[in-house]
Amino acid sequence: DQQVKQNSPSLSVQEGRISILNCDYTNSMFDYFLWYKKYPAEGPTFLISISSIKDKNEDGRFTVFLNKSAKHLSLHIVPSQPGDSAVYFCAASADGGGADGLTFGKGTHLIIQP
């Protein structure tokens, strides 16, 4: 049973426009959500996170929105840049402390077109 779902395997966006990556989860015990970015042949790198007590967190061009009632979060990137082309993983944690592993979605491959 997949607890974190990223239903779009890929997304193509024009440079300068907004990229919106979506993630749904089923486990109501999740209390911390993270987005990771991964380039080919590299490990994932942390991008942005949000606690379940918030509904929005912003860091530069990246904003994560959390809708707990819908069990849905989204990552907005604006404006999109060529270097944003990568696979983006949504991840969730139920323990808040990081001692347990994260549960990851399958990833969305974002392609920024010039």
Next chain:
Amino acid sequence: DVKVTQSSRYLVKRTGEKVFLECVQDMDHENMFWYRQDPGLGLRLIYFSYDVKMKEKGDIPEGYSVSREKKERFSLILESASTNQTSMYLCASSPPGTSYNEQFFGPGTRLTVL
């Protein structure tokens, strides 16, 4: 600059061989993790450890074991490698605490079992 290193970037082994994947972190993190990444499946947790000599099974521990003799080192062991263990293996670490559980990933080891 935080660092998680993995002993090999690419590894080719034969079916039935015993395989050791090594991971070292220099951030004095208590928590360490092993994931595998497969196309269409995202990252799946194999094992994690929250202290020296402690280990916990993740979502897919079958066919794997781990060793954590020192805080900075977490080893993944394939007792008898099989072709379905061909994958990208990612090690990660994180500090303890309830408000900071982003995981830092190594570059990955791409293992091919022939």
